[in-house]
Each structure stands twice: as C-alpha cells, then as structure tokens.
Amino acid sequence: xxxxxxxxxxxxxxxxxxxxxxxxxxxxxxxxxxxxxxxxxxxxxxxxxxxxxxxxxxxxxxxxxxxxxxxxxxxxxxxxxxxxxxxxxxxxxxxxxxxxxxxxxxxxxxxxxxxxxxxxxxxxxxxxxxxxxxxxxxxxxxxxxxxxxxxxxxxxxxxxxxxxxxxxxxxxxxxxxxxxxxxxxxxxxxxxxxxxxxxxxxxxxxxxxxxxxxxxxxxx
Amino acid sequence: xxxxxxxxxxxxxxxxxxxxxxxxxxxxxxxxxxxxxxxxxxxxxxxxxxxxxxxxxxxxxxxxxxxxxxxxxxxxxxxxxxxxxxxxxxxxxxxxxxxxxxxxxxxxxxxxxxxxxxxxxxxxxxxxxxxxxxxxxxxxxxxxxxxxxxxxxxxxxxxxxxxxxxxxxxxxxxxxxxxxxxxxxxxxxxxxxxxxxxxxxxxxxxxxxxxxxxxxxxxx
DNA sequence: TTTTAATTTTAGATTTGTCTAAATTTTATT
DNA sequence: AATAAAATTTAGACAAATCTAAAATTAAAA
Numbered sequence: 001x002x003x004x005x006x007x008x009x010x011x012x013x014x015x016x017x018x019x020x021x022x023x024x025x026x027x028x029x030x031x032x033x034x035x036x037x038x039x040x041x042x043x044x045x046x047x048x049x050x051x052x053x054x055x056x057x058x059x060x061x062x063x064x065x066x067x068x069x070x071x072x073x074x075x076x077x078x079x080x081x082x083x084x085x086x087x088x089x090x091x092x093x094x095x096x097x098x099x100x101x102x103x104x105x106x107x108x109x110x111x112x113x114x115x116x117x118x119x120x121x122x123x124x125x126x127x128x129x130x131x132x133x134x135x136x137x138x139x140x141x142x143x144x145x146x147x148x149x150x151x152x153x154x155x156x157x158x159x160x161x162x163x164x165x166x167x168x169x170x171x172x173x174x175x176x177x178x179x180x181x182x183x184x185x186x187x188x189x190x191x192x193x194x195x196x197x198x199x200x201x202x203x204x205x206x207x208x209x210x211x212x213x214x215x216x217x218x219x220x
Numbered sequence: 221x222x223x224x225x226x227x228x229x230x231x232x233x234x235x236x237x238x239x240x241x242x243x244x245x246x247x248x249x250x251x252x253x254x255x256x257x258x259x260x261x262x263x264x265x266x267x268x269x270x271x272x273x274x275x276x277x278x279x280x281x282x283x284x285x286x287x288x289x290x291x292x293x294x295x296x297x298x299x300x301x302x303x304x305x306x307x308x309x310x311x312x313x314x315x316x317x318x319x320x321x322x323x324x325x326x327x328x329x330x331x332x333x334x335x336x337x338x339x340x341x342x343x344x345x346x347x348x349x350x351x352x353x354x355x356x357x358x359x360x361x362x363x364x365x366x367x368x369x370x371x372x373x374x375x376x377x378x379x380x381x382x383x384x385x386x387x388x389x390x391x392x393x394x395x396x397x398x399x400x401x402x403x404x405x406x407x408x409x410x411x412x413x414x415x416x417x418x419x420x421x422x423x424x425x426x427x428x429x430x431x432x433x434x435x436x437x438x439x440x
Numbered sequence: 441t442t443t444t445a446a447t448t449t450t451a452g453a454t455t456t457g458t459c460t461a462a463a464t465t466t467t468a469t470t
Numbered sequence: 471a472a473t474a475a476a477a478t479t480t481a482g483a484c485a486a487a488t489c490t491a492a493a494a495t496t497a498a499a500a
Binding site: 025026027037038040041042057058 | 476
Binding site: 004006035036038039042043046057058059 | 456457458459460461464465466
C-alpha cells in the first residue's frame with residue numbers, strides 16, 4: 001500500500017493520460033514524465049508485477065482498479081497541499097506545483113485526512129481541478145455530451161437529454177442505456193457522426209443529433 | 221545546498237551526537253540511525269567529499285561549519301512541521317515525530333519560511349526543543365552551570381553566578397573570562413572537580429565550587 | 441608488552457531507478 | 471505485400487544507498 005515516489009509519479013501520470021486517451025503508450029508516458037521510453041518500460045514491469053496495471057508488451061497499458069485507487073490518493077495529496085500552500089501560506093497559484101510535487105509523496109494517510117479537515121474539505125484546488133475525497137471519489141464528475149468527448153476515453157452513459165420516444169427507441173435498438181460503458185473510436189468531420197465502441201460488441205455509428213443528446217460521465 | 225534525505229538524516233544525527241559528545245564515533249552514529257557501521261563509513265566519505273565534516277579514518281568525526289548549517293536547517297524544518305502538526309492539525313505531541321521525519325526533507329526554503337510565518341514564528345516545538353530561526357540561530361541558548369556540562373562539549377562562558385572578588389580573581393588568574401571557549405575533559409568523582417581545556421592552552425583544574433558558578437552556553 | 445577484544449574500514453554484492461545503444465515488434469508507406 | 475519508419479523492449483551499464491563478511495586499526499587486558 002506504500003509506493004516509492006517514482007512509482008507514485010508514474011501512477012499519477014498514467015492516470016491522467018488514460019483519462020484523456022483511454023489507453024496509454026510508452027512514448028506518451030515518457031514525455032509526460034520527462035524520462036526515456038526504456039525507463040518507462042522498466043517501471044511498467046514493476047507496476048504490472050504489483051498488479052497495478054494491465055499491460056502486455058508492445059500493446060499499451062492502463063491502470064486497473066488498484067492502480068487507479070493508488071493514483072487518486074496521490075492526486076488527492078497533491079491538490080490538498082496546493083490548496084494549503086495558496087490559502088494558508090499565501091503562495092501564488094502558479095508557484096505551488098513544484099512544492100506539491102514533493103509534498104504529495106508524504107505517506108501518512110492520517111496526515112492527509114487531517115489536512116483535509118483543517119482546510120474545510122475543499123472540493124477544488126487552486127487551479128480548479130477537483131479534489132478526491134478520503135474514499136477516492138471525485139465529487140464533481142460532471143456530465144458532458146457524447147459529442148464533446150475526446151477519442152478513446154471510456155465513459156458511462158449518465159443521462160439522455162432529449163427523452164423523445166424516437167430517441168429512446170433508437171438507443172434501445174442500438175442497445176445503449178443508462179450505465180452503458182462506451183468510448184468514441186472515430187469522429188467523421190463530414191457530418192459529425194461518431195463511431196462508438198462498446199465492450200464485446202461491434203462498433204456502432206451515431207449521428208451528431210443523437211450524440212449531442214447522450215450525456216456521459218467518467219467511468220468508475 | 222540540496223542534500224538527499226539520507227544525507228540530511230546523517231547530518232542531523234551527527235549534529236545531535238556532537239552536541240552531547242563533542243566528537244562522534246561510527247558505532248554511535250550507526251546506532252542512532254539504526255543502520256550498520258559499514259554504511260556509516262560509506263556515507264562519511266561522501267560527506268567529507270562535500271566538505272561538510274572533519275573526518276580522518278579511525279579517528280572519529282564532527283561537522284564543520286557548513287555541515288552544522290545544513291543540519292540546523294533540517295532541524296528547523298523538523299521542528300516547525302511538528303509544531304504545525306500539533307497546533308494546526310490536532311495531532312498529539314507523541315505521534316508527530318515519524319511524519320515530521322518525512323516532511324523535514326521537503327526542500328523549498330521558501331516553504332519553510334512561509335510556514336514559520338504562518339505559525340507565528342514559534343521558538344519551541346511541542347517537545348520543548350528550540351526552533352532555529354531562518355538564519356539558523358537558536359533563540360534560546362539557555363545557559364547551564366559548568367558542573368552540569370557533559371564531557372567534551374565545547375561551550376562559551378556566558379555569565380558568572382557569584383561575582384565575588386575572590387571568584388573573579390581566581391578566574392582572572394586562570395585566564396577565563398566571558399566569551400572564553402572551553403570544554404570539560406575530565407570529571408573527578410572524588411571531589412567533583414573538573415579538568416577544563418581551552419584551545420591552545422594546557423588543561424586547567426577547577427573545583428566543584430568554582431564550576432558551579434561558571435555559567436556557559438552553546439558555542440556558535 | 442603481548443595478546444585479546446572492540447571498533448572501524450574495505451571489498452564485494454544487492455536493490456532501485458535510471459540511462460544508452462541495439463534489437464524487436466508494430467505501423468505506415470510506397 | 472514489401473520495405474521504411476516509428477514505437478517499444480531488451481541488454482548491459484551506472485549511481486546512490488545499503489548490506490555482509492573479512493581485513494585493518496586502535497584500545498583494553500592479562
């Protein structure tokens with residue numbers, strides 16, 4: 001349950017990348033961490049060994065549930081310390097990142113929770129990013145339209161904006177309902193239609209009109 | 221000006237030991253750090269390399285001015301964080317040491333000084349130990365009697381408790397005055413007399429009566 | 441003052457995290 | 471589909487911090 005600073009940095013970076021990209025590549029991670037692809041590969045092996053990520057060589061990788069949990073704890077620490085630095089120690093919001101990069105590796109869970117309470121359980125950091133709570137839940141998982149979703153990010157259908165019979169019938173036919181996990185695989189600029197992938201099913205195409213009315217939120 | 225956590229731990233431990241013992245031995249340091257003598261020797265070489273301590277093999281060692289300065293900064297950080305944990309985060313004074321052991325290695329000097337200000341420039345930590353200020357000065361260098369002084373600790377004469385003519389005459393004769401730097405080399409239990417050493421001079425013996433009335437404080 | 445004991449240092453290994461250069465696999469291009 | 475390019479992994483090396491076991495030095499005891 002306790003990881004080295006370097007491992008925590010990798011977990012955090014992977015988490016952010018997969019949040020945007022769905023799957024993470026060695027080069028992307030190396031760039032994010034300002035290190036070399038070979039070093040990333042070395043670390044991936046260790047993280048896989050510790051069952052923190054899903055990884056097959058040459059095929060990209062992503063955190064599993066354990067890995068996500070660990071990454072979120074690091075993000076929580078980082079953002080709480082940033083909040084502390086700005087709100088209590090009068091730092092500018094633009095000068096706290098580096099210091100928080102160090103503070104985020106302090107391991108005491110009790111310290112983090114006490115700090116959280118001391119700060120009044122803030123829910124966003126000085127940059128406007130949400131601070132996960134003690135259980136690792138981001139309070140604000142705001143929903144967005146499927147049409148704004150970046151490619152390859154897995155999300156869950158959280159609401160249908162236009163509840164017309166025709167819309168619901170269409171979705172029923174394509175087997176999409178509340179809670180369905182999916183991701184956008186392709187966007188066609190010609191008509192703004194999307195190709196959507198649902199696990200274990202062949203790709204499905206949705207029109208711009210439909211996509212606009214399907215609201216989704218972060219998975220898990 | 222920036223040292224690894226391990227180096228900082230060594231510097232701090234040496235500082236404390238030499239404060240009590242004057243000169244530090246490999247075994248004593250290994251015991252204090254819960255490590256092995258061989259590991260200590262390895263580290264001593266590096267610290268000597270960096271000109272932080274005076275060390276000749278097999279002969280013991282002690283921090284030079286640079287080393288002391290560095291050690292004091294670590295102690296300052298440690299004690300400020302302890303104060304923060306107890307006074308702001310409601311930790312018990314007995315549960316903060318381990319957490320402060322981690323926090324003391326955060327490197328930003330600005331952070332420490334801001335924290336100091338936020339806490340109101342406290343001068344003692346929750347255990348009653350003095351907190352060095354931003355320049356590394358311990359505000360409370362309380363004076364103690366020469367008769368309570370541990371062996372081989374270099375101190376400075378800060379006051380004479382009994383200002384009788386006879387007493388002053390005796391001290392004048394032995395060439396001891398305010399500001400004189402000295403250390404106790406031997407204690408004779410028979411009559412509680414002391415043998416005192418002043419740099420570049422032969423040892424001098426003082427009776428228990430005299431020693432009791434010579435007050436000293438930490439050197440530098 | 442020799443011998444024994446304790447302390448300290450060296451020699452050589454190990455772990456973690458990193459690197460470069462070369463080899464492998466995948467992806468893109470002609 | 472064959473080849474070139476890009477991405478990824480392996481092989482081998484290195485630095486920091488630590489360890490064990492053996493050697494060297496100093497201190498203590500007979």
